[in-house]
Amino acid sequence: MRDDRGSSSLEFIAAGVLMLVPLLYLVIVLGSVQEQTLGVEAAARHAARVIATAPDARTAASQGDAVLSSIASQYGIDDDDVQLAVTCLPQGVPCPSAGATVTVSVATSARLPFVPAVLGLDRATSVPIEAVSAQKVSRQWGAE
Numbered sequence: 001m002r003d004d005r006g007s008s009s010l011e012f013i014a015a016g017v018l019m020l021v022p023l024l025y026l027v028i029v030l031g032s033v034q035e036q037t038l039g040v041e042a043a044a045r046h047a048a049r050v051i052a053t054a055p056d057a058r059t060a061a062s063q064g065d066a067v068l069s070s071i072a073s074q075y076g077i078d079d080d081d082v083q084l085a086v087t088c089l090p091q092g093v094p095c096p097s098a099g100a101t102v103t104v105s106v107a108t109s110a111r112l113p114f115v116p117a118v119l120g121l122d123r124a125t126s127v128p129i130e131a132v133s134a135q136k137v138s139r140q141w142g143a144e
Contacts, residue, residue, distance in 0.1 A: 028113055036110035036129050039075025043068050043082070044133040048104040051086060051096055052135035060096055068106070083107045088137075098141040105132045 047064045054060035064086065072079050085105040088095035096102050109126040116122065 025114070032113055033110045033127050033129070035075055036077060036108065036127075037131075039071055039077050040082075040106050040108055040129050041131040041133075042075070043071040043077075043084075044104050044106040044131040046071060047084070047086075047106070048102050048133040048135035051104065052102045052137045054096065057094065057096060064104075077108055081108045096137045096141065098137060099139045100137050101134055102137055103132060103134045105130065107131075 046067045050063045050067050051060040054063055064084075068082065068084055069079055071077075072082055083106070085107075086095055087103045087105075088097065088100040089103065090100070093100050107128070107130040109123075109128050111122050111126045115125050
């Protein structure tokens with residue numbers, strides 16, 4: 001017979017640490033990805049609204065950029081990593097125009113925390129995130 005006194009506490013500590021560290025990292029990663037997802041979705045939605053309700057095309061462009069940079073700073077999104085695409089339906093009409101539907105697409109990538117930038121690991125382990133929002137422009141848009 002062997003004497004196993006005191007080994008259960010050591011096993012509990014070792015197993016607890018081995019299970020707690022990955023679980024804690026998973027919570028941090030999911031929180032980071034969720035924050036980026038909410039930010040991209042908010043940017044797309046608010047930019048579409050601002051563009052659709054702007055009085056003219058120049059104001060729409062400047063307000064859309066302002067909304068995008070404001071939301072990016074609030075949600076911790078890097079402005080350089082954000083891609084914004086604005087289109088209008090039906091095809092071929094200027095964007096925005098009366099009666100058109102403005103579609104705003106915002107895309108970025110969420111980089112995982114604590115991943116070093118060595119050998120491009122931070123880019124290889126990033127999670128792509130994209131959100132699309134559509135807003136109808138008033139038929140009276142641009143009318144005096």
